[in-house]
Amino acid sequence: MVVMSKEKFDYFINGEKGKYEVIIGLEVHAQVLSNSKLFSGSSTKFGADPNNQVSLIDSAFPGMLPVINEECIKQAVKTGLGLNAKINNYSVFDRKNYFYADLPQGYQISQYKNPIVGEGKVMLDMPYGSKEVGIERLHLEQDAGKSIHDMDPSNTYVDLNRSGIALMEIVSKPDIRSPEEVNAYIKKLRTIMRYLGTCDGNMQEGSLRADVNVSVRKVGDKKLGTRCEIKNVNSIKFMQMAIEYEAKRQVELLDNGKNIEQETRLFDTKKNETRSMRSKEDAHDYRYFPDPDLLPLTLEKKMVDDLKKSLPELPDKKKERFIKEYGLSPYEANVLVSEKAISDYYEEVAKLSDKKLAANWMMGDLFAMLNDKGLSILTSPVSAKNLAELVKSIKSSEISGRIAKEVFEIMVQSGDNPKKIIESKGMKQQSDPKELEKMINQILTKNKDKVDQYKAGKEKLFGFFVGEVMKLSGGKANPQLTNEILKKLLTG
Amino acid sequence: MNDLTNQSLKEIVENVRLKKISSLDLTQAYIKNIEGAKKLNTFVTTTFDQALQKAKQFDQRPNYDQILPGIPLAVKDLFCTENVKTTAGSNILNNFVPSYESTVTKNLWDSGAFLLGKLNCDEFAMGSSNETSFFGNVINPVADQLVPGGSSGGSSSALAANLTPATIGTDTGGSIRQPASFTGTVGLKPTYGLCSRWGIVAFASSLDQAGPMTKTVTDCAIMLEAMSGFDEKDSTSINKKKEFYSKNLKDNIKGLKIGIPKEYRVDNMPKEIDELWEKGKKILKDLGAELIDISLPHTKYALPTYYIVAPAEASSNLARYDGVRYGYRSQKSKDLIDMYENTRSEGFGDEVKRRILIGTYVLSSGYYDAYYLKAQKVRQLIKKDFDNNFKKVDSILTPSTPSSAFKIGEKTNDPVSMYLNDIFTVPVNLAGLPALSLPAGVDKQGYPLGLQLIGKPLDEQKILNIGYAFEKNCGFKNKIKKWWS
Numbered sequence: 001m002v003v004m005s006k007e008k009f010d011y012f013i014n015g016e017k018g019k020y021e022v023i024i025g026l027e028v029h030a031q032v033l034s035n036s037k038l039f040s041g042s043s044t045k046f047g048a049d050p051n052n053q054v055s056l057i058d059s060a061f062p063g064m065l066p067v068i069n070e071e072c073i074k075q076a077v078k079t080g081l082g083l084n085a086k087i088n089n090y091s092v093f094d095r096k097n098y099f100y101a102d103l104p105q106g107y108q109i110s111q112y113k114n115p116i117v118g119e120g121k122v123m124l125d126m127p128y129g130s131k132e133v134g135i136e137r138l139h140l141e142q143d144a145g146k147s148i149h150d151m152d153p154s155n156t157y158v159d160l161n162r163s164g165i166a167l168m169e170i171v172s173k174p175d176i177r178s179p180e181e182v183n184a185y186i187k188k189l190r191t192i193m194r195y196l197g198t199c200d201g202n203m204q205e206g207s208l209r210a211d212v213n214v215s216v217r218k219v220g221d222k223k224l225g226t227r228c229e230i231k232n233v234n235s236i237k238f239m240q241m242a243i244e245y246e247a248k249r250q251v252e253l254l255d256n257g258k259n260i261e262q263e264t265r266l267f268d269t270k271k272n273e274t275r276s277m278r279s280k281e282d283a284h285d286y287r288y289f290p291d292p293d294l295l296p297l298t299l300e301k302k303m304v305d306d307l308k309k310s311l312p313e314l315p316d317k318k319k320e321r322f323i324k325e326y327g328l329s330p331y332e333a334n335v336l337v338s339e340k341a342i343s344d345y346y347e348e349v350a351k352l353s354d355k356k357l358a359a360n361w362m363m364g365d366l367f368a369m370l371n372d373k374g375l376s377i378l379t380s381p382v383s384a385k386n387l388a389e390l391v392k393s394i395k396s397s398e399i400s401g402r403i404a405k406e407v408f409e410i411m412v413q414s415g416d417n418p419k420k421i422i423e424s425k426g427m428k429q430q431s432d433p434k435e436l437e438k439m440i441n442q443i444l445t446k447n448k449d450k451v452d453q454y455k456a457g458k459e460k461l462f463g464f465f466v467g468e469v470m471k472l473s474g475g476k477a478n479p480q481l482t483n484e485i486l487k488k489l490l491t492g
Numbered sequence: 493m494n495d496l497t498n499q500s501l502k503e504i505v506e507n508v509r510l511k512k513i514s515s516l517d518l519t520q521a522y523i524k525n526i527e528g529a530k531k532l533n534t535f536v537t538t539t540f541d542q543a544l545q546k547a548k549q550f551d552q553r554p555n556y557d558q559i560l561p562g563i564p565l566a567v568k569d570l571f572c573t574e575n576v577k578t579t580a581g582s583n584i585l586n587n588f589v590p591s592y593e594s595t596v597t598k599n600l601w602d603s604g605a606f607l608l609g610k611l612n613c614d615e616f617a618m619g620s621s622n623e624t625s626f627f628g629n630v631i632n633p634v635a636d637q638l639v640p641g642g643s644s645g646g647s648s649s650a651l652a653a654n655l656t657p658a659t660i661g662t663d664t665g666g667s668i669r670q671p672a673s674f675t676g677t678v679g680l681k682p683t684y685g686l687c688s689r690w691g692i693v694a695f696a697s698s699l700d701q702a703g704p705m706t707k708t709v710t711d712c713a714i715m716l717e718a719m720s721g722f723d724e725k726d727s728t729s730i731n732k733k734k735e736f737y738s739k740n741l742k743d744n745i746k747g748l749k750i751g752i753p754k755e756y757r758v759d760n761m762p763k764e765i766d767e768l769w770e771k772g773k774k775i776l777k778d779l780g781a782e783l784i785d786i787s788l789p790h791t792k793y794a795l796p797t798y799y800i801v802a803p804a805e806a807s808s809n810l811a812r813y814d815g816v817r818y819g820y821r822s823q824k825s826k827d828l829i830d831m832y833e834n835t836r837s838e839g840f841g842d843e844v845k846r847r848i849l850i851g852t853y854v855l856s857s858g859y860y861d862a863y864y865l866k867a868q869k870v871r872q873l874i875k876k877d878f879d880n881n882f883k884k885v886d887s888i889l890t891p892s893t894p895s896s897a898f899k900i901g902e903k904t905n906d907p908v909s910m911y912l913n914d915i916f917t918v919p920v921n922l923a924g925l926p927a928l929s930l931p932a933g934v935d936k937q938g939y940p941l942g943l944q945l946i947g948k949p950l951d952e953q954k955i956l957n958i959g960y961a962f963e964k965n966c967g968f969k970n971k972i973k974k975w976w977s
Binding site: 062 | 588594807817818828855
């Protein structure tokens with residue numbers, strides 16, 4: 001069993017003038033899983049040819065009006081419930097006004113003062129224990145299109161396929177303290193949303209991106225430092241790199257007696273540095289005001305109640321249950337609930353075989369193989385049923401652990417049922433004491449000199465005899481029985 | 493038969509049904525009138541070929557059950573019309589041809605009507621005299637050099653000059669009722685949400701409402717019936733059962749209570765307006781209505797409130813005209829910001845720029861609470877004034893405008909005095925109520941003057957009934973002489 005050591009939290013920046021802690025808050029933009037956009041019927045499918053999923057509404061033609069997509073509302077409410085957050089029965093869509101070529105309306109429809117979801121919380125499992133990160137709010141907004149600057153030397157191309165797709169902006173409280181916690185937080189959010197089916201969390205396709213707010217303060221200080229916002233970072237690794245760079249930059253400034261300017265920065269992934277994008281003075285005045293084309297959104301209590309009832313078991317609950325029901329360690333349970341598909345797979349294996357052994361096999365050989373082959377649990381060549389068979393064969397001593405690894409290899413290649421493999425290849429373990437005794441006697445007779453040496457006190461020769469038995473049996477001798485019989489015959 | 497274009501819509505429809513006139517004859521008669529009225533500058537675009545074809549189609553396969561059987565109609569150039577240029581009176585949409593049809597015009601075509609052409613209007617419906625149009629000012633057929641009102645000035649002028657049997661406009665702060673009043677015609681601003689806004693070039697979304705402009709109250713009922721209705725494409729559209737306004741028109745208004753708000757007697761109001769109001773009261777009283785003095789105490793804040801809310805929404809609604817996807821784009825720009833600046837500087841006229849600036853200002857951080865938020869609060873108070881009074885009255889009678897039509901150029905250098913023209917019409921938009929402007933008399937120069945009947949939300953039938961009774965007993969007759977051809 002793997003036991004986590006209770007490490008201590010230790011992420012500080014040692015400046016010349018003291019030790020600093022890093023304060024991080026994230027604004028995660030999660031694309032809502034829905035067939036059509038937030039305010040139009042256009043498809044949201046990824047990878048279509050440019051400007052092929054654009055309606056008159058998405059491209060803001062004169063007289064076009066937004067109509068809310070109820071599916072997106074439900075997805076946001078579900079996510080809010082999954083974040084243990086307050087669902088606001090009254091929320092308002094506002095216009096955030098700014099000009100850009102890939103923003104057809106000249107404003108983004110978003111929620112400003114009255115978001116659909118209020119305060120909530122997310123629990124992280126860190127090596128040093130549980131950590132709570134507060135959620136400030138979740139609101140719905142439209143995505144913008146995409147400007148492509150490198151296709152032509154003198155023109156910018158605009159693709160509006162993404163324009164109008166629903167995003168959930170999930171704003172955390174400044175509760176995060178290290179790049180490791182960022183990793184855990186993003187993964188936890190993603191797990192929850194995947195369980196709920198509200199966001200696919202696919203960072204390569206841009207379904208999950210974040211603006212990262214970073215500030216530093218001397219350990220022991222109560223007041224928050226001035227923060228900088230790093231815009232639109234699209235991988236956990238880049239978020240971590242950006243935070244490390246940014247935190248060091250801020251500490252250096254403070255060490256040199258300089259002030260930190262509140263500003264928006266960009267992370268340059270090639271140079272691994274953050275760069276100023278615009279200062280506070282240059283910040284846009286977005287002139288938010290309620291969108292007069294849309295009535296305030298009121299949620300019916302029944303709808304929220306129904307959604308609450310239909311929620312799947314979420315990772316935190318499932319983890320508790322796995323510990324209780326299957327006797328797993330918190331670490332094992334944590335790994336096995338990290339994805340819904342993994343937890344489903346585990347439960348299927350565990351129900352058909354041995355709970356503990358099933359967990360070991362999944363977290364060991366199965367994950368190593370999937371990782372190696374770049375596969376996911378859903379595309380695993382070894383089905384849950386077959387793995388359960390294998391575990392059962394081990395448990396019943398039909399095969400040894402060593403043989404099991406060989407069987408597993410064949411299962412991966414052929415996708416076959418382990419029973420069939422064991423039988424067709426004659427890999428069953430030899431557990432008949434009479435047969436084993438016959439074999440062992442044969443070896444002892446052949447190696448009389450070594451038997452004498454053993455009896456004279458050279459006890460480490462025991463391993464040699466075991467090895468010979470294994471060789472003779474083609475690895476199929478039951479190791480436990482072999483040991484017992486060997487001991488008996490050598491001392492007898 | 494004498495000039496058939498002189499008839500009301502109702503008469504024309506009856507004559508078509510009785511096969512006394514064909515749709516083609518009718519269409520040709522209007523085309524002839526339009527061609528002879530270029531001087532009025534009412535049309536931005538004509539669609540004669542298309543109209544003649546539709547007329548022939550109707551005559552071959554007539555459907556007399558429709559509300560507007562084979563009727564040619566010209567509409568304000570703010571309604572998007574499929575494959576027909578739609579400009580909103582602006583240079584920035586000078587080349588814009590929609591691939592879609594607005595819900596309101598589609599409703600008209602589904603009722604048997606077809607398009608004659610697109611009517612001039614103030615740029616993006618911002619104006620009270622039709623002088624802000626990129627396509628030049630429209631002239632009121634009442635007299636040369638007289639404005640037709642605005643923003644639906646092309647509509648009012650074309651209607652009064654017999655260039656269309658009826659028409660539609662949009663009313664954000666009075667843009668149907670004021671031009672109706674200036675041309676001696678009937679104009680109705682329906683309850684906000686009764687007619688779909690889908691496909692209408694937006695000015696101020698929370699105030700914009702399409703409505704009929706006609707020669708008679710009956711025509712107004714016919715047109716409203718055809719154009720209104722729930723539309724799921726407009727989130728602010730009201731989902732209710734269709735009403736048959738023309739069939740249900742009644743002239744018995746005995747016992748109805750008519751409110752007379754003291755706040756509508758403004759300083760420096762011409763005596764003629766006061767006299768007109770008195771005349772209106774007397775007619776209604778003689779018909780058995782009960783007059784009740786009421787107070788709408790927040791009326792004086794309506795105009796400043798309107799001139800915060802409307803520009804604020806407009807500044808955002810007009811952001812889409814950036815030269816990127818459609819419409820005018822300045823060709824002499826070096827980068828994106830430059831393109832925005834040049835496109836919008838060259839594409840928009842002064843009044844539109846003025847309102848974008850006002851709107852941008854009142855929404856800016858630091859000013860939002862003082863202007864926009866406060867205006868929204870006042871708007872609620874104005875609405876409450878009406879709500880309170882509608883507990884005791886059925887309708888409210890006021891003048892439509894504080895004066896008759898003015899001369900072209902008279903107010904162009906004084907935006908505030910131009911804005912003051914909307915003083916009696918804007919409270920209705922802020923409260924989302926229906927209001928009907930009726931021709932009621934003339935001033936000493938013989939220029940028409942209108943009275944306004946304001947109703948409860950969705951109480952169009954009642955104000956149409958009062959208007960119908962009023963019309964029968966008022967004896968107003970538009971004496972427009974055809975001086976322009």
